[in-house]
Amino acid sequence: xxxxxxxxxxxxxxxxxxxxxxxxxxxxxxxxxxxxxxxxxxxxxxxxxxxxxxxxxxxxxxxxxxxxxxxxxxxxxxxxxxxxxxxxxxxxxxxxxxxxxxxxxxxxxxxxxxxxxxxxxxxxxxxxxxxxxxxxxxxxxxxxxxxxxxxxxxxxxxxxxxxxxxxxxxxxxxxxxxxxxxxxxxxxxxxxxxxxxxxxxxxxxxxxxxxxxxxxxxxxxxxxxxxxxxxxxxxxxxxxxxxxxxxxxxxxxxxxxxxxxxxxxxxxxxxxxxxxxxxxxxxxxxxxxxxxxxxxxxxxxxxxxxxxxxxxxxxxxxxxxxxxxxxxxxxxxxxxxxxxxxxxxx
Numbered sequence: 001x002x003x004x005x006x007x008x009x010x011x012x013x014x015x016x017x018x019x020x021x022x023x024x025x026x027x028x029x030x031x032x033x034x035x036x037x038x039x040x041x042x043x044x045x046x047x048x049x050x051x052x053x054x055x056x057x058x059x060x061x062x063x064x065x066x067x068x069x070x071x072x073x074x075x076x077x078x079x080x081x082x083x084x085x086x087x088x089x090x091x092x093x094x095x096x097x098x099x100x101x102x103x104x105x106x107x108x109x110x111x112x113x114x115x116x117x118x119x120x121x122x123x124x125x126x127x128x129x130x131x132x133x134x135x136x137x138x139x140x141x142x143x144x145x146x147x148x149x150x151x152x153x154x155x156x157x158x159x160x161x162x163x164x165x166x167x168x169x170x171x172x173x174x175x176x177x178x179x180x181x182x183x184x185x186x187x188x189x190x191x192x193x194x195x196x197x198x199x200x201x202x203x204x205x206x207x208x209x210x211x212x213x214x215x216x217x218x219x220x221x222x223x224x225x226x227x228x229x230x231x232x233x234x235x236x237x238x239x240x241x242x243x244x245x246x247x248x249x250x251x252x253x254x255x256x257x258x259x260x261x262x263x264x265x266x267x268x269x270x271x272x273x274x275x276x277x278x279x280x281x282x283x284x285x286x287x288x289x290x291x292x293x294x295x296x297x298x299x300x301x302x303x304x305x306x307x308x309x310x311x312x313x314x315x316x317x318x319x320x321x322x323x324x325x326x327x328x329x330x331x332x333x334x335x336x337x338x339x340x341x342x343x344x345x346x
Contacts, residue, residue: 058277058320058321059277059318059319059320059331059332059333062275062276062277062278062318063316063318063333063335065274065275066255066274066275066278066316066318067314067316067335067337069257069274070135070243070314070339071314071337071339073137073139073239073241073243074107074135074137074312074339074341075339075340075341075342076137076139076141076142076239076342076343077106077107077137077138077139077341077343078105078106078107078138078139078307078341078343078344079106079139079140079142079342079343080139080140080173080175080180080236080343081140081141081142081144081173081175081234081236082175082176082177082180082233082234083175083177084343084344085307086175086177086178086179086180087179087180087214087216088103088104088173088179088180088181088182089179089180089181089182089212089213089214089215089216089218089225090102090103090181090182090218091181091182091183091198091207091208091209091211091212091218091220091224092171092182092183092184092205092206092207092208093205093206093207093208094205095182095218098118098205099116099117099118099136099240099242100171100240100260100267100269101171101182101205101240101267102138103138103173103182103238104304104305105138105304105305105306105307105309106137106138106139106307106309106341106343107135107136107137107138107285107304107309107312107341108135108136108304109133109134109135109136109283109285109296109299109304109309109312110133110134110135110136110244110296111133111295111296111297112130112131112132112133112282113130113131113297114296114297115128116128116134116242122247123247124247124249125246125247125248125249126246126247126248126249126256126271126273127246127247128244128245128246128256129244129245129246129247129253131280132244132245132280132281132282133244133281133282133283133296134242134243134244134245134281134283135242135243135244135283135312136240136241136242137239137240137241137242137243138238138239138240138241139238139239139343140172140173140175140180140236140237140238140239141236141237141238141239142236143236144234144235144236144237145159145160145161145164145165145166145234145235145236146159146160146231146232146233146234147159147160147174147229147230147231147232147233147234147235148160148194148231149231150228150229150230150233151228152210152211152212152226152227152228153210153223153226155186155197155198155199155200155210156195156196156197156198157174157195157196157197157198157229157235158194158195158196159194159195159196159235160194161194162189162190162191162192162193162194163190163191164188164190164194164196164235165190165237166185166188166190166196166235166237167185167188167190167262167265168185168186168187168188168203168265169184169185169203169204169262169264169265169266169267170184170185170188170237170262170267171183171184171185171237171238171260171267172184172185172235172236172237172238173235173236173237173238174212174229174233174234174235175233175234175236176229176230176232176233176234178214179214181212181214181227181229182238183198183207183212184198184203184205184206184207184267185197185198185203186198186199186200186202186203186206186207187199187202196235198210198212200222203265204265204266204267205267208220208224209221209222209223209224210222210223210224211223211224211225211226211227212224212225212227212229213225213226213227214227238260239259239260240259240260241257241258241259241260242257242258242259243255243256243257243281244256244258244281245278245279245280245281246271246273248273248276250276252276252277252319253276253277253278253279253280254273254274254275254276254277254278255273255274255275255276255278255281255316256271256272256273256274257271257272257274258270258271258272259272277318277319277320277321278316278317278318279317279318279319279332280315280316280317281314281315281316281317282315283295283296283312283313283314283315284312284313284315285299285309285311285312285313286309286310286311286312286313287299287303287308287309287310288308288309288310288344289308293311293313307344309341309344310340310341310344311338311339311340311341312338312339312341313336313337313338314336314337314338314339315334315335315336316334316335316336316337317332317333317334317335318332318333318334318335319331319332319333320332
């Protein structure tokens, strides 16, 4: 009897210790795959949402930075430290032959099909992208130094501080409430003395005359039109800049600013990448007395020179850094901002 009980116990133990059947194993695997797939789907969806949110944030930050910096230059366009609308005489040699010494108009727009006169479209890093608009802006910065006295025959100013920040080669504007004059500083020692010289025969491009009196066209004889700026006149550096969309050398496009700088006494144009991810720039202009904005191609040359532009509409197409679409596309937004020229506001 004991043997029978042992045999029965052995059979029962064998049945209790048996493993999972193939069907049970397959069911468990399927359930595991379903759970794993659901988890991966949730993870993937969260990843896409994060990337889209991050991309949108980058787009908004890019647009904010671009609009803020462009608007800062635009608001001051054609401005001077004295009074809006002053007549201006420019005694810099060949002033109208290069964009960064030609102060006429203060604002000059280029349609997408119009290249800069001195720089065509290209594909290299920093070169402007064909089909995108561009903008030139000229002004005299608000910070300046006050004239104490002006010895016109000696082409020499005395200003109110030795810390005037002006150096040999700077291209500057001096103005009072009669007119303004643009010249190149030929001798200055910031931090040492308060003398600013605007002589001829030195500097690059140099001055064509000592005379800073107004004439149209400019009188480029040795002494020109004599004029002595009185006390409380102001001398300020020029701010000359170009804004455009260029290739960034990384397979994308960026917003660029080309700006006049002084390098060791010689004026040069320095190109800076401002923000990346800017695919396109389009611009429209409002003229005084008009109700509608117009493209640059529709603006007569006389209106650029005649200071009729009072506002600019900026349209940026900005793309995010990552590819978030199912087709590998980037997030893209078209954003618009309108800026009124402070010195021409009615």
